[in-house]
Amino acid sequence: MPQQIKRLIIAFASIFVLFLIMQQVLKPDSFGEIGHYRSKSIQENKMRVLHYAGSESCIKCHEEIHLEKSSGFHATLKCEVCHGPSMKHVQYADQFEGGELPDSLILNKPGEREDCLICHQSHAARTKIVFDSIDNSVIKQIDNLKHNPVNKKTKEALKCIDCHYPHQP
Incomplete structure (x- = not known):
């Protein structure tokens, strides 16, 4: 066997052995106890402060708005x-x-054009809309300068909510 092949085999074997050693050294102790996961991170995640409550918690007090919104284009959008x-x-x-x-404790009540344009601003990277989507799969986009x-x-610019009710646009 040529000398350069022997050196390559030794180099690859050394790298492989080094990889196996580093894998054992760097792997957390609790990794693999409950599948391909670090089980001690469950406690760490439980201690994190929650900021989002979910739309279900909104419905408890604002059921009328939920019912109104559920039949509109924003039905799948979380509060x-x-x-x-x-x-x-x-x-x-x-x-x-x-x-x-x-x-x-008062939540944001978006009403400025910038709030709506986060999703509705016409953008080259977004799919162009050729029809009004009935199944809410396509977000209607506008050119802010034209519309x-x-x-x-x-003589002041109108806000989107002056013409479009946000829970049923």
């Missing part, structure tokens, strides 16, 4: 996509039932 994280709002809302919530209605009296 927190537009209104932001709601965990604190949900946790403390019961204490203020019937009263005014403090500002720190920029103005209030005839005040």
Whole structure:
């Protein structure tokens, strides 16, 4: 066998052995106890502070809005996509039932054009819409510069919600 082949075999074998050693050294102790996962990370993840409560928690107090939204184009959109994280709002809302919530617990009420344009701004990387999608699979896009209605009296640009109700656009 030629000398260079012997050197290549020794080099590859050394790298392979080094890989096996490093794999054992770097692998966490709890890895593999419950499948291909580090089981001690479950406790770490349980200690993380939650920020999102999920739309199900919104429905408890805002069922009428959920029913209204469920038949519109935003039916599959979760509440927190537009209104932001709601965990604190949900946790403390019961204490203020019937009263005014403090500002720190009031969720975002998007109404500016920028809020809607996060999803609806026409963008070259997004699929062009040729028809109004009935199954909500295609997001209607607008060119913000072309679709920029103005209030005839005040000459100020209108907000999207002045013409489009967000829960049923």
